[in-house]
Amino acid sequence: xxxxxxxxxxxxxxxxxxxxxxxxxxxxxxxxxxxxxxxxxxxxxxxxxxxxxxxxxxxxxxxxxxxxxxxxxxxxxxxxxxxxxxxxxxxxxxxxxxxxxxxxxxxxxxxxxxxxxxxxxxxxxxxxxxxxxxxxxxxxxxxxxxxxxxxxxxxxxxxxxxxxxxxxxxxxxxxxxxxxxxxxxxxxxxxxxxxxxxxxxxxxxxxxxxxxxxxxxxxxxxxxxxxxxxxxxxxxxxxxxxxxxxxxxxxxxxxxxxxxxxxxxxxxxxxxxxxxxxxxxxxxxxxxxxxxxxxxxxxxxxxxxx
Amino acid sequence: xxxxxxxxxxxxxxxxxxxxxxxxxxxxxxxxxxxxxxxxxxxxxxxxxxxxxxxxxxxxxxxxxxxxxxxxxxxxxxxxxxxxxxxxxxxxxxxxxxxxxxxxxxxxxxxxxxxxxxxxxxxxxxxxxxxxxxxxxxxxxxxxxxxxxxxxxxxxxxxxxxxxxxxxxxxxxxxxxxxxxxxxxxxxxxxxxxxxxxxxxxxxxxxxxxxxxxxxxxxxxxxxxxxx
Numbered sequence: 432x433x434x435x436x437x438x439x440x441x442x443x444x445x446x447x448x449x450x451x452x453x454x455x456x457x458x459x460x461x462x463x464x465x466x467x468x469x470x471x472x473x474x475x476x477x478x479x480x481x482x483x484x485x486x487x488x489x490x491x492x493x494x495x496x497x498x499x500x501x502x503x504x505x506x507x508x509x510x511x512x513x514x515x516x517x518x519x520x521x522x523x524x525x526x527x528x529x530x531x532x533x534x535x536x537x538x539x540x541x542x543x544x545x546x547x548x549x550x551x552x553x554x555x556x557x558x559x560x561x562x563x564x565x566x567x568x569x570x571x572x573x574x575x576x577x578x579x580x581x582x583x584x585x586x587x588x589x590x591x592x593x594x595x596x597x598x599x600x601x602x603x604x605x606x607x608x609x610x611x612x613x614x615x616x617x618x619x620x621x622x623x624x625x626x627x628x629x630x631x632x633x634x635x636x637x638x639x640x641x642x643x644x645x646x647x648x649x650x651x652x653x654x655x656x657x658x659x660x661x662x663x664x665x666x667x668x669x670x671x672x673x674x675x676x677x678x679x680x681x682x683x684x685x686x687x688x689x690x691x692x693x694x695x696x697x698x699x700x701x702x703x704x705x706x707x708x709x710x711x712x713x714x715x716x717x718x719x720x721x722x723x724x725x726x727x728x729x730x731x732x733x734x735x736x737x
Numbered sequence: 738x739x740x741x742x743x744x745x746x747x748x749x750x751x752x753x754x755x756x757x758x759x760x761x762x763x764x765x766x767x768x769x770x771x772x773x774x775x776x777x778x779x780x781x782x783x784x785x786x787x788x789x790x791x792x793x794x795x796x797x798x799x800x801x802x803x804x805x806x807x808x809x810x811x812x813x814x815x816x817x818x819x820x821x822x823x824x825x826x827x828x829x830x831x832x833x834x835x836x837x838x839x840x841x842x843x844x845x846x847x848x849x850x851x852x853x854x855x856x857x858x859x860x861x862x863x864x865x866x867x868x869x870x871x872x873x874x875x876x877x878x879x880x881x882x883x884x885x886x887x888x889x890x891x892x893x894x895x896x897x898x899x900x901x902x903x904x905x906x907x908x909x910x911x912x913x914x915x916x917x918x919x920x921x922x923x924x925x926x927x928x929x930x931x932x933x934x935x936x937x938x939x940x941x942x943x944x945x946x947x948x949x950x951x952x953x954x955x956x957x958x959x960x961x962x963x964x965x
Contacts, residue, residue: 600838604827611825614787615839616813616884 504635
């Protein structure tokens, strides 16, 4: 086991974490500001991936596809908010979960109807093909590094948006007292639509970027959604900072667990069993981490810190 | 025409009726006191003006327009600045952010608000939940002023504050009045409220039972409508 291999796995974990952050940021923002549980958030991720793959195939340009994924996911999010979600804010969480679960089914079937059951494939753009050398030997895919870079830029951008702009102030004010912010003359309904579209666009961006690494297919959103929920529960619901820390933690722990646990178990068990036991333990690992964190910080790492 | 006029306003909380016919008016540049014992409908009247409670009867006219049925933010945008009961500053925003979050218009600026309340100027970067009660009250007033309202509405602005701080708040309100600001104010301390007010309205069981100058509110009337 070389240093280069460990660095590679750490970067893989970071890259997974960044993808999870893009999905979880919108989810936690929507829950924090509107108190709304959106199970269909994973569908927005899928819509982003399909929009990017379809437009990239039609135009031959990944970058036009990427722009299309942002537009398509934001538009789908805004439409979802105005047509359906808006009617559910005052209802309890069970109604919200039922309605957005129905949305998952509708959007999945709709996508299958449009694009068929076969997965679409998206090529890595020429600009980002190739690899860069790692310290200690070995190589790392440039595209994955670019994803990490985009994630860092989005995190900085969101931080500035939330902490430095009027929109960010209104989002934070809305988290604590919606009625008061409306009584001061702020149109809370438009604010909600903007927040929803912003969260959707981030999920769409994640879907588009991941589309060049995995196949783009119906149902790709739900596994990501479950991990994103783990992320926001660990980070503290409503906190962007929590989503970032939680996402990196989940990404790195999950990736390193899958890499190291089978090797660790092999020290105690015969090789034939070690792989199986190690893999089983690895897939449980993030949930164990979540349980441990919740045992000490029941509301997550950064609960109530915006 | 009055800046604000309520005629026969009836409002409900769920199934139970809270207002049975409230009449009220505020002229431009006037300070009007809205009085009554606890539970007589003062806060409900304010919530009805701002559309947070939707009146089912009567009319509310602001600056020549009927505002019953409009969304709260639309009503506020037409020029009503609310300083709510309990202050309701945004605890996770700094003093400066609380002032800027809903700021509109150009007359009232950060500089003017901190001139009126120097204590806020010293604490611009502090989070609102680290302020004392009096400072939070000043912040709530400053936040409403930053929306450049034609009418400022204060609900129990001195409740629970130390006497020295109350004097600061009343001094600020007198300055606002001198500058021509129209104000509707709810307060329980008559000795402090009546000297500032141009006119008074008294509510009893959701109905306006008295309207007139402060000196027309005799000790007998005070005892009948406002005594404990």
